[in-house]
Amino acid sequence: MRNQIAMLAAVIMVTLAGPAPASEGTRIQVTGEIIDTWCYYSGVMGGPNAVVGSAHHTCALWCSAGGIPVGLLTEDGTVYMILKIAQDTNSAGGDTQLSLAAHTVTADGMLYERDGQNYIIVNEVVADLGIQNTTHEDYGTVPPFSFPEPE
Amino acid sequence: MRNLIIGAALSAISTGVSAQDFSEGSEAKTWNLYAKVPATFEATVVGFLCELTGECAADCGSGRHQLGLKRIVDDVIVQAMKNNQPAFSGAATDLAPNCNQVVQVDGLMIKDEDFPVNNIYLVQTIQPVGGEKAKANQFTRKWAERHPDAAGKGLWFRRDPRINEITSRRISGSGT
Numbered sequence: 001m002r003n004q005i006a007m008l009a010a011v012i013m014v015t016l017a018g019p020a021p022a023s024e025g026t027r028i029q030v031t032g033e034i035i036d037t038w039c040y041y042s043g044v045m046g047g048p049n050a051v052v053g054s055a056h057h058t059c060a061l062w063c064s065a066g067g068i069p070v071g072l073l074t075e076d077g078t079v080y081m082i083l084k085i086a087q088d089t090n091s092a093g094g095d096t097q098l099s100l101a102a103h104t105v106t107a108d109g110m111l112y113e114r115d116g117q118n119y120i121i122v123n124e125v126v127a128d129l130g131i132q133n134t135t136h137e138d139y140g141t142v143p144p145f146s147f148p149e150p151e
Numbered sequence: 152m153r154n155l156i157i158g159a160a161l162s163a164i165s166t167g168v169s170a171q172d173f174s175e176g177s178e179a180k181t182w183n184l185y186a187k188v189p190a191t192f193e194a195t196v197v198g199f200l201c202e203l204t205g206e207c208a209a210d211c212g213s214g215r216h217q218l219g220l221k222r223i224v225d226d227v228i229v230q231a232m233k234n235n236q237p238a239f240s241g242a243a244t245d246l247a248p249n250c251n252q253v254v255q256v257d258g259l260m261i262k263d264e265d266f267p268v269n270n271i272y273l274v275q276t277i278q279p280v281g282g283e284k285a286k287a288n289q290f291t292r293k294w295a296e297r298h299p300d301a302a303g304k305g306l307w308f309r310r311d312p313r314i315n316e317i318t319s320r321r322i323s324g325s326g327t
Contacts, residue, residue, distance in 0.1 A: 023203060038232045038241075041261055041268050043185060048266070059239070061317060062308040066290065067241030069217050069232055081230070083199050083217060089208070090215040091199075092243035098313055112203040115227045116269030119203055147318075 025110035025121065032074035033133055034100045036063040037081065040073070050142045053102060053133030058146040060101040067092035070100075072107060072120060080111065080120040100125070104132040179257050179275050182237075186263035190272065194220035194229065194256060196249045202228065211250035214293065218246045220256060220272065229260075233273040239308055240290035242274045253280050258287075 038044070039051040039059060050056065052073065064070050069091065071079040083089075085107075088096040109122040141147040177189035199217050201207035211218055219228040231242040235258075246254075258275040261268055278284035294307050301310040308314060 025204065037271075041232070041266075041271050042187070042273075043263070043266070057321070058314075058318060061314045062239040062311075063241075065308065065311050065314050066239040066294075067214070067243050068239065069230065069241065081199075081217070083203070084206075089200060089206070089212065091217040092212070092215050092241055094215065095313070099317070101317075110204075114203060115229075117230065119199060121200075121204060 023112060023114070025112045027109070028111045028120070029106065029108045029126065030072060030074050030078075030080060030120070031104070031106040031127075032072045032078075032080075033104050034060075034082070034097065034102060035071050035073045035079070036060040036068060036101070037071040037079065038063060038068045040071070040079070045143050046139070050135065050139045053135030054131050055135035055139040055142045056146075057102040057131060058141065059143060061098065062146070064098045064101050065093055070097045072105070078118060080107075080118045083119050083121055085122045086124060100128065102131050102133070104129040173260065177257050179259055181259065184259065186261060186266075187259040187273070188262045189257070190260040191255065191257040192220075192229075193223040193253060195223070195253050196246045196251060197221045197228065198250070199228075211247050212243070214244035214247040216243060216247075217241075218243050218250075220246075220254075220274075223253065227270060229270040229272045231256075231272050231274050234287040234290055235273075235275040236288045236290055238291055238306065242287060244290045244293045245274060245277060245287035249277065249279050254278060255284075 033052055035052055036059060040048055045051050045059060069081055071081050073079050082097060083091050085096040088094050105125050106127040107120065107122045108124045108126050109120045112119045173190035173192050174188055177191040179189040181187060196211065197219050198208060198211045199219050208216060218231055220231050221228045231246055234240050234242040234245050255278040256274050259273040261271040274287040276284050277287055291307055301312055303310055
């Protein structure tokens with residue numbers, strides 16, 4: 001009963017409140033690697049240095065195509081969650097972000113901050129340097145079964 | 152008047168729950184994962200693009216936009232990064248049918264003192280108000296519907312045409 005009352009109150013609140021107003025963004029230009037955020041944050045495939053770059057490229061493709069959020073990881077360790085790239089709003093499994101998995105890029109866009117996270121609307125990928133982070137030299141493939149594909 | 156009602160509702164609900172332990176009542180499986188804690192809470196399913204920029208898709212993007220869980224008790228938007236399938240799959244497909252609706256979710260929150268991050272969540276179950284609780288495991292079914300040309304045995308990510316196109320270019324040396 002208590003849960004039902006709480007759920008009802010929640011529904012009433014949402015109905016009354018309506019959509020939240022959009023916040024102001026800040027224009028930024030950042031350079032970094034397009035990463036798979038779940039593997040990076042969760043540690044399920046290894047430490048943060050192992051789940052980036054060439055070692056993790058195949059897994060990054062799987063996660064991006066699977067709809068896991070992608071981020072842009074800068075040299076100082078900041079992660080910007082990507083919500084849109086140019087006109088491609090498909091941030092869950094979209095073609096544009098998939099094509100950039102593990103690439104180092106320079107992105108120009110709008111930064112939004114909310115609840116301790118950074119979000120970026122990429123207006124333009126100014127530079128796409130391809131895969132620059134050759135982590136396979138240290139880590140092989142992460143996870144090990146990700147490459148080569150078994151026959 | 153409307154603001155007063157909203158304020159009163161917020162105050163009433165947040166009183167005594169500001170220090171709420173979201174693990175209370177959770178039935179989430181731990182998956183034996185390091186630094187993941189069970190967490191269940193009520194939240195509104197929201198699109199990040201819509202919340203942050205005002206660019207709102209009518210159906211939250213039909214599973215193609217990243218979605219968040221705006222917690223009722225504190226208005227914090229939790230990132231629903233992962234669904235309940237051990238298949239490299241996100242949560243947008245499972246959450247999209249509940250676009251802008253209140254749901255009770257259960258799952259795992261990352262809580263790692265050595266690598267602090269905020270509000271990153273793995274969704275295991277979703278229960279709409281007045282609805283049935285369901286496992287968040289719809290990604291692979293939806294993927295199969297979208298890729299009838301890739302039907303066959305084996306895991307979806309081994310058969311995905313887009314992934315295979317990119318990896319084949321890499322293998323042949325003509326790609327990155």
